[in-house]
Amino acid sequence: MQSLRKSLAIKLLVLFLASCLMALALSAVDFTETFHEFSRAHEDWELDELILAIFFFSVGLLLLFFQNVTENLEVEDKLAVNSHQLLKYRNAIMQMNESVIITDQSGRIEFVNPAFSTITGYSEDDVVGKDPSVLKSSAQDPKYYDELWQTISRGEVWKGELIDRKKDGSFYPAEMTISPLFREDGSISHYIAVQQDVSEKRELEERFHHMQKMEAIGTLVGGIAHDFNNTLSGISANAFLAKRKASLPDDTVRRLETIESLSFGAGEMISKLLSFARKGVMNMVSLEVTSLFQGAMETSRLLVSKNVTLTFKNCISKTYIIGDADLLYQVMMNLINNACDAVEEVREAPSVTVTVDELIEDDLFISRFGASKGMGFVHVAVSDNGIGIDAETIQYIFDPYFTTKEQGKGTGLGLAMIFGTVKSHNGYIDVESEPGLGSTFHLYLPVIQASLHQPEDKASREETFNGNMETILFVDDNDEINEGMTTVIRDLNYRVLSCSNGKEGLELYKQHLDEISLVVMDVVMPVMSGPEAAKTMREINPDVKIILISGYDLSHELDDEINHDELIHKPFSIRKISETIYRTIYA
Structure with missing residues (x-):
């Protein structure tokens, strides 16, 4: 454009100089005879006037030429602006991350951008002149494509999701919008499709759903573990009490030991499930x-x-x-x-x-x-x-x-x-x-x-720590555990007060505040939970000693203000509960 303007300026200057030279030449040439002939027709004209007329005629031609050149320059300026705009639009399409496909009215591909090749594996030469059906997979019913074609044929925009096929035969999920392009008379000339590969989006959604599923599994496992470990605690406690009977035959004792061992084995299995569900506690x-x-x-x-x-x-x-x-x-x-x-x-x-x-x-x-x-x-x-x-x-x-x-x-x-x-x-x-x-x-x-290294053998599991007739408040909503553990604690030489929920436990604690040396409570109970009751007890007596027991790890959910002394996980051996009670009382 710059060189074109320079060229036109030079031409205008040459034309102007030529006109001036022609006027000067006419003044120097002897046109006497010609002038006499002209003067007979125009007796009132002088030679200078003729020269002046020729000059102005030349200037007029020059102005007409200049006007024509100016109009051409304006047209070329508009073309340059349009060309710049078109280049900008083309660069935008070529640099998009989304695939762009332009087809004619019949659906034949006329243009694809580089993102199309990146996503699908097809080059421009592979698909230009062909139908977009090269991307079809078997994931959609033929009626799906019929509805798509009917929508855009009516001049409407189609939006949707589909599974397309790459050149290597693999499938990918895509979100696509197809818009018709119209002529001035309103008829459809082309279609433009913009498609985005949403594989990463789907993967993130699957991860989120997986996390939700894991959370649901964790909640389910936690609930099962609580009830199952309650049952195992009851079994192990009653097996322990039955073994203490001196009159039992050796064969019966062995069977009771087997029951106790199986209880702890089942507890370990639950522990693995809790570990998988991330609700367990590390047993170091x-x-x-x-x-x-x-x-x-x-x-x-x-x-x-x-x-x-x-x-x-x-x-x-x-x-x-x-x-x-x-x-x-x-x-x-x-x-x-x-x-x-x-x-x-x-x-x-x-x-x-x-x-x-x-x-x-x-x-x-x-x-x-x-x-x-x-x-x-x-x-x-x-x-x-x-x-x-x-x-x-x-x-x-x-x-x-x-x-x-x-x-x-x-x-x-x-x-x-x-x-x-x-x-x-x-x-x-x-x-x-x-x-x-x-x-x-x-x-x-x-x-x-x-x-x-201190391995726990059978003998160590049988060893217990006995008290000196201290009073223990035991609170658990499971009747079998309540009965079994009350008997076990009495057998360990303690007095026992028992009830089935935190509210009842709080009332008993208030009534026997001066007698109770230790409170042992389940965490999850109806009416009032163990942590709620423990918090109120701590407000009444900051020095109260509290052991919480649970079917699974709730240590991360317990309020720091409760400040419980111990947290024991079910099922537990009698040795462990006796040792924990003894250590907490005499700490």
């Missing part, structure tokens, strides 16, 4: 790691494909750690199962190896993990010869909901839960991997001295 005890991890390996043998070789290598003598056996068992099960999944496509000798050895931390280990020097760690390595993990993926594998498994085979929570469990045990986790060569997950858990 001393553990011998070799037998724990070897047990997880043996269980995995029953679950994985027979063509996978599982190997357990123990390179240490008995080593102990402080941990939750259920959680660490689940960690090993998850790591072994992940390794087995990684070797599914290995044709020759797929294998998974678990190695347990001892690690004395060096400067590199301390620098890498920030560990304290001289702690000592047990090192557990879970290795496979599977597909491996690339460097980019490794940095995300411990993030919640991140998974490389196909849909339906993983939630993306496994490694995140493993990471959290290891951290809660003051340990460290690391991974080494190379695509095509396999992976190794390393766990480092701090060890304790063998002398600190």
Whole structure:
């Protein structure tokens, strides 16, 4: 445009100079004869006047030419503005993240933007001149597309969701809007479709629904655990009381011991369910790691494909750690199962190896993990010869909901839960991997001295701590537990007052305030809960000693103002309740 203006200016200047030169030339040339002939026709004209007329005629031509040039420039200015606008609109369409498809009136594709190719895998050459049906999947009924076509054919805008198919045959969910484009006479000339891949949106919705489902499962499991553990507590208490009868035959005692053992086994199962539902409490005890991890390996043998070789290598003598056996068992099960999944496509000798050895931390280990020097760690390595993990993926594998498994085979929570469990045990986790060569997950858990390991055997479970006829207020809404525990507490040489809800317990406490040495209450009860009653009791007597018992972990829900002395989880052994009562009274 700038060069065009310069060219026109030069032409105007040349034309003006030419006109001036022509006028000067006429004044210098001898036009006498011509003038005499002209003068006979125009006797009143002089030569100077003729020259002046020719000059003005030339200027008039010049002005006409200039006007024409000005009009052309205005048209070209408008064209330039329109061209700039069109370029802007085209750039916007070309740079959109949403797929844009323009078809003619019959539905033949005339244009697609780069986002279309990114989403679908089809290039522009693949689809121009073809029908959009190349994207059709079997997810929609043919009537769905008939309704779509009828809507846009009437000149209306269609909006909806559908499942389309990519060039590689995979499906993807999409939100799409199709609008008709009209000519000046109102007839449809083209259709423009804007489509957005909503795979990530659907994934977020699925995660949210999964979280809601997990919350619902947790609520359900918590309710079941409360009732089930109440039942188990009643069974274990009555089994304990029955064993105390000296006249029972040995065979009957053994059967009662079996009942008691089965009760605690069922309690452990409920504990695992609560752990899964994140309503459990960590039961940190001393553990011998070799037998724990070897047990997880043996269980995995029953679950994985027979063509996978599982190997357990123990390179240490008995080593102990402080941990939750259920959680660490689940960690090993998850790591072994992940390794087995990684070797599914290995044709020759797929294998998974678990190695347990001892690690004395060096400067590199301390620098890498920030560990304290001289702690000592047990090192557990879970290795496979599977597909491996690339460097980019490794940095995300411990993030919640991140998974490389196909849909339906993983939630993306496994490694995140493993990471959290290891951290809660003051340990460290690391991974080494190379695509095509396999992976190794390393766990480092701090060890304790063998002398600190105190396994609970049958004899210790039978041992009880007896009182000195102190008065205990026991409150539980379950009649069987109330009756059984009242008898147990009396058997432990205490006086007992009992009732079935917090309101009754509060009234009894007020009546016997000077006599009661300890209050033992269930957490969940009708009329008034244990925590509510405990709070009021604490207001009456700030020094009151309170033990709360619950079918599942409610420690995070209890008001800090209650300041209970102990929280015990059902089912509990008689030794544990007797020890807790004794310790709380005489603390």
